Amino acid sequence: MDNSTDTHFEIIPVDPHRFLAFWKLDPELLLRAENVLGIPHTEAGWFLRAFRLADPGHGPEQAFSMQDFPITGSRQETYFALSFPGGFVSAVLGVKDRNGRFSPLLRAPCVALPEAPESGASAEVHPAEEVPAPGDETAFGTIDDTNALPEELRHPPPAASESPPEPTRAPVSRLPETPALDEGMIVTAALSGKHPSSVRAEKPGRETPERSTFPAATGRTIGRGSHARCRLASRFDGESGGAPLALRGALAVEGILRPGQRLEIDGMEILPRMDGRFTWTRPLEDFSLLWSLLTEAAFDVTASSALDSRFSEFLLRTLIDIEGEVRDPDYRVYLPPGIRPDASGRFRLIREIGPDFDFIPRIAPLTRSVAAP
Amino acid sequence: MGSRQQITDGNETRGGSLVLLLHAHLPYCRKPKHPVSLEENWFFEALTECYLQLVRVLDRLERDGITPRLTLSLSPTLICLLGDQSLLDQYRRRLALAEKIAERDAQSGEFQEAAARQARFFAETRHTWEERCGGDPLGVFREYAETGRIELATTAATHAFLPAYQARPHIVESQIRVGIDCFEKTFEHRPGFFWLPECGYFPGIETMLEAAGVRAFGLESHAITRARPAPERGVRSPLRCPNGLVGFGRDEAISRLVWSAAEGYPGHPDYREFHRDRIHELPESILGEWLRETGVRLPAGLKYWRVTGPEQEKALYDARAAAARAREHAEHFLEVVRRADRDDGGNPDDGIRFAPFDAELFGHWWFEGPLWLEELFRALSRQNELVPVTATEAVAGCHRPAEGCPAPSSWGDRGDNSHWINRETDWIYPILFEADHRLRKLLQRHGGAPGNSPEGRALRQACRTFLLAQASDWPFMIRAGTAADLAVRHMEGLLGRLRRLLADLEDGRIDRKFLSECEATDRAFPELKVDHFTPARHAGSGSPEKSASIQPRRQTL
Structure with missing residues (x-):
């Protein structure tokens, strides 16, 4: 008997922010699933939706935050970084149609993310609250053994009809194409405080002081314009090996949509909860870019803890969340003032990007309000 | 006491x-x-x-x-x-x-x-x-x-x-x-x-x-x-x-x-x-x-010396x-x-x-x-x-x-699970989870086979090998870089034997010579009971307050 086509979806907790997910989906099954869900294969985008739950017995409708991650491939093993640490996490694989409506297919059992010991991470601006998840996942489940598609999948899932009413919306006109939101663009804009289109060149970073005691070089630089060279890493695991410094980070956008408002970020429409709140994150992985964010002027901006209305009627807040680990104590001197690692060398920085940073070209309203707030 | x-x-x-x-x-x-x-x-x-x-x-x-x-x-x-x-x-x-x-x-x-x-x-x-x-x-x-x-x-x-x-x-x-x-x-x-x-x-x-x-x-x-x-x-x-x-x-x-x-x-x-x-x-x-x-x-x-200090030269032990x-x-x-x-x-x-x-x-x-x-x-x-x-x-x-309820944790170097689940070791878990899936089916199919029959022996050996492949020691060594090659080879050996045992059981063709070799190599728990592997009325992953009553949420769509 060949089991190579057995569908499964599992998640394993790794650290306070991350889980490992792996899945294997029978392509034929997926095609059938997409069809019965009413989503043409070519227009369906596959996503992993992660839910944070207060209790493992809770369903997605009780989740107090969620994140969507675009995925590819019917068989994959990969890590997912959440913007907020700890708690119970459940995940669902599903598809989104062109309007961003998510249809769940497979659910992984809930797991508890481990917690780290207390750290002396610098207390920066934290999100005022986590953004609740939409409550449209009541029919989620796990396909444990899918030699055949579950009966329910042969019909549109009840979740679609049981979704909370969405804000009244006007007909959607597609936005003009904008450049893809990449990591370099985010950092460039954050550092310059300008829209990327107006940024002519990368801003040189503050030079890292050279010290005779700096560890041996292996080729990469700390920050742009730095003279110091060393072995570095952009992740905590795997390739970072014996690197003296490790960073990981994310850009997070959170906010509230008023009735009738619609918002698209990086080509995907945001689907808010009934009360209009949402969150969206984008992992940042390149070490040198993260290092620049950590050390440079973006963080000199006085942060605001309240949601502001910088996008006219939209209430949004953009945050950079960087976690780091100094594995070699000699490298502590390179940290910018105000970053105080704990005894194990770890630190965390959550900073709001200032209110004038209209830097994300892929954040755009789909339409203006049609109903009064 | x-x-x-x-x-x-x-x-x-x-x-x-x-x-x-x-x-x-x-x-x-x-x-x-x-x-x-x-x-x-x-x-x-x-x-x-x-x-x-x-x-x-x-x-x-x-x-x-x-x-x-x-x-x-x-x-x-x-x-x-x-x-x-x-x-x-x-x-x-x-x-x-x-x-x-x-x-x-x-x-x-x-x-x-x-x-x-x-x-x-x-x-x-x-x-x-x-x-x-x-x-x-x-x-x-x-x-x-x-x-x-x-x-x-x-x-x-x-x-x-x-x-x-x-x-x-x-x-x-x-x-x-x-x-x-x-x-x-x-x-x-x-x-x-x-x-x-x-x-x-x-x-x-x-x-x-x-x-x-x-x-x-x-x-x-x-x-x-x-x-x-x-x-x-x-x-x-x-x-x-x-x-x-x-x-x-x-x-x-x-x-x-x-x-x-x-x-x-x-x-x-x-x-x-x-x-x-x-x-x-x-x-x-x-x-x-x-x-x-x-x-x-x-x-x-045969250790005759003392720590002495960080230098290479060691003084004799006293x-x-x-x-x-x-x-x-x-x-x-x-x-x-x-x-x-x-x-x-x-x-x-x-x-x-x-x-x-x-x-x-x-x-x-x-x-x-x-x-x-x-x-x-x-x-x-x-x-x-x-x-x-x-x-x-x-x-x-x-x-x-x-x-109270303890926090999820470990004594790994960061207090979390990353010493055992990371980019060097994450290849192990999908194989084990897939093996679990297959093993559960086989337990349903062959669980009643007499213990000394080829099917009974092969099933018990598969369970034994499955357990051994879950040991935390090998991923620990791989991650720590101590005898990592040996640990990888050992894991590959275990997983290879496990897969073949499962395949033999699924195909209904037990290779007795191979089975005997497995029994000689992975011979822990000689009196292993296969019913220990049968999913029971366990609580699943749950909070301590509710775990006794929580059933795994495994519905189909």
Whole structure:
């Protein structure tokens, strides 16, 4: 008997922010699933939706935050970084149609993310609250053994009809194409405080002081314009090996949509909860870019803890969340003032990007309000 | 097991209690086709330097009327190794050979005194093995446990890192069931204390432990300090979970005195140097039968030097100075704990310091560790401020435990799961989860097959191999980079055998020769029951408050 086509979806907790997910989906099954869900294969985008739950017995409708991650491939093993640490996490694989409506297919059992010991991470601006998840996942489940598609999948899932009413919306006109939101663009804009289109060149970073005691070089630089060279890493695991410094980070956008408002970020429409709140994150992985964010002027901006209305009627807040680990104590001197690692060398920085940073070209309203707030 | 009052024989005590736990564990690895393997040599080294030295420590304390109240956790895989007669026969030969080489080296002149001392050590150890233990150290530990001088505990069957499998509760449950079954068969009672491998805790596991009759388990410090709610006195408070089981949090501050590579006692210049082994310097004329037996210069424990310092050049070991240092360090440890108690305002009722250590640190990595342990128990017996208690005594004597839910955690280097689940090791888990899926189907199909039928044997062997492949040791080694290639090869071997066994069962064509080879190689848990692998009424991953009633949410769409 060949089991190579057995569908499964599992998640394993790794650290306070991350889980490992792996899945294997029978392509034929997926095609059938997409069809019965009413989503043409070519227009369906596959996503992993992660839910944070207060209790493992809770369903997605009780989740107090969620994140969507675009995925590819019917068989994959990969890590997912959440913007907020700890708690119970459940995940669902599903598809989104062109309007961003998510249809769940497979659910992984809930797991508890481990917690780290207390750290002396610098207390920066934290999100005022986590953004609740939409409550449209009541029919989620796990396909444990899918030699055949579950009966329910042969019909549109009840979740679609049981979704909370969405804000009244006007007909959607597609936005003009904008450049893809990449990591370099985010950092460039954050550092310059300008829209990327107006940024002519990368801003040189503050030079890292050279010290005779700096560890041996292996080729990469700390920050742009730095003279110091060393072995570095952009992740905590795997390739970072014996690197003296490790960073990981994310850009997070959170906010509230008023009735009738619609918002698209990086080509995907945001689907808010009934009360209009949402969150969206984008992992940042390149070490040198993260290092620049950590050390440079973006963080000199006085942060605001309240949601502001910088996008006219939209209430949004953009945050950079960087976690780091100094594995070699000699490298502590390179940290910018105000970053105080704990005894194990770890630190965390959550900073709001200032209110004038209209830097994300892929954040755009789909339409203006049609109903009064 | 006595209550606190019995322990102190009516003496008034002013301080708290100390739960000292040694967790003895080695991964199961047999290589019947090799004369001897590095993995089997780990076992031989640990027997000589750790387990038999512990027997000697207990005997000396017993002779002097001192009751140590030590908690000794013996992993099921170690129990299996200690019960493997062919391995023990090999050990007996190896020990005698090591003694002979040390004697020859003593005659060669260069390190006469050091080699003679080493030869005496081997001779005394051989005497303990043959005369005191009769080749069965488990019997001695059983004897000490039966008279209440120590408490025996155990852990998961193959020391799996259990948080990795929380989404498949039946895997966790089979690890617990098989582990406790193995312990019970060996020691004729169920353990009250369970060592969570790598201190890996996730909410809901206490429900599975409760079902297995366990009363208490060990946790990393921040499982307690970040518990909900967090106890006011931190790790000094045992934490009673909502289902009544008690978790002890490792007291990191006092553990560091022993564990820390930088500050810990074992690195003192007077102690025996671990890394340099004379075996690598001796001519073949002296090694003789050793090389014929082992084929290679595997570590033999011929260590004549002391730590000395960070420099390469090492001075010769001075046993008397090292013993004095061990005594001094034992007294220092006791004083630090007592001072910490006093700084905390003392607590005569239920203040507990939980200090768990790997047993293999004592004797193998830290040669003077057993002596330090002995001196510590002697020092404890001379005062009544701090009372040594076993883990279940601590539960019984704990009248005011904090109540709450421990935080998910481990004692990995960042306190989370990433030491076992990372980019070097994450290839292992999808294979295991897929194997679990297939195994469950096969259990339904062949679960009733007679145990001696090819299907019954193959199914049992698949279950056995599946368990062995979950051991936390191999991913740990891969991540740490210590013997990583060996660990990868071992995992690939296990997973390869597992896949083939599953495929044979699925195809209904059992290759008997292959099956016999698997049975000879992966022969742990000879009386394994396949019904331990049948998903039961477990609770799944759940919060402690609700885990008893939570059923896994596994609906189809």
